[in-house]
Amino acid sequence: MAFLMHMSLRKQDAGIFIGSVLWLLLSCSFSFAVESDINCLKSIKASLEDTLGYLNSSWDFSNNTEGFICNFLGVECWKPDESRVLNIKLSDLGLKGFFPQGVANCTSLTGLDLSSNQLNGPLPTNIDHIITFITSLDLSSNSFTGPIPIKLSNCGYLNVLKLDNNKFSGTIPPELGQLGRIKTFSVANNQLSGQVPNFNYASITADSLANNPGLCGKPLEVCRSAAKKSSIVKVLNSYNVGIAAAAGFGFGFPFSFCFFPSKSS
Template identity: 45%
Template sequence: MLLKSQTQMVLNARALVLLHILVWSLPDTFSQSSSILSDISCLKSIRDSLEDPLNHIATSWTFNSSTEDSICWYVGVICGYTFENRVRGVHLANMGLKGKFPSGLVDCNELISLDLSGNVISGSIPHDINEILSNLEVLELSNNNLSGEIPSSMGDCFTMKVVKLNNNKLSGQIPQQLNENLEVLELSNNKLSGEIPSSMGNCSNLEVVKLC
């Protein structure tokens, strides 16, 4: 039988082990909470920056639930559950949304797919699109009212595989430097001019091209 002092030593040792486990787990907990808050900030920015006359977003993106994964059930939001419920896709095609390209998307830093096609998004594509959507693989902005030039930084979106910008009012030239990982590039029915960039020949994975 253990003496009282020995029993106390065992309890103290166990308490010390539990304390170490708690301390080491705190950074991950804080990191996860911070990531979720970042995604929430991103979605709130989209909701607040776009007019939603048909109330597709307004009735779903309420941010009332206290559970961290509640945003994964919002209309048009796709989460990757292997990524701690992070927002991986925002698909809001054909919802009658109006406004400028939402710069708050920068807070969705695990986003790989964005589809805002078939809306009334106007203005220009941000010049720092490569920083706003640094991990994006699929960008669909076709059938909107976008104008101005395609930013040269689009060539620095190294993860981008699909780019659909057709049926807008984009002008100027196709960027000279294109991402070599591109598989689909659709730019038809815009006001583009100039020559097709020679860098397109380096896009060995390019299977679908629509420029005219």
């Protein structure tokens, strides 16, 4: 009897121990997430030039109360009293600088809007590691340059991708056409060229591609190379038909003498 009671107590102690460990792990994980999101915003603020003072006046990190960052300008949290950033909306704030790579520390972020600022330079080639779970990315009306990163195609949660009114050059990576959730895609008013990708899961309009002098393909004009290739194929087909007809005529002509001999005296 005493042995059974001893075993029961040991099981109870083990349960308490396991519960304590799980609570500790969850607490550490939550604390890390909170600290990570705070560092995310600190990094964004430090990397951008706040020409109009909006971030300097609103993003005050001296407050240590839970959820204090949720009151920052342009910051939306999953819960008002929980420092886990859901969306960052910093549109039209006169911000200058490069794309803020510190965004990667906002591990629960689903939306990033940096539109209508004065941001410049190329986008990071490893952008898929920075905005892994983002569903909406709006970088329109800035001065970003260089190619559109091919690794944006790895951001499989994207529903909205706005890159219009920048200075992007090169081609649109064809892999972007494979984004399975994309609904809005805009690259109008850039310096892009080449073939428009075949978007399998979205209806892309000509307006969203407009004013890129070298861009071609559906829904824009047919690319010259494709049109030229089509013309060559048509010519070759016509040539082959002509050869076949001529061969048929040449083959049939001798038989006319065999089966229909001429009437001679």
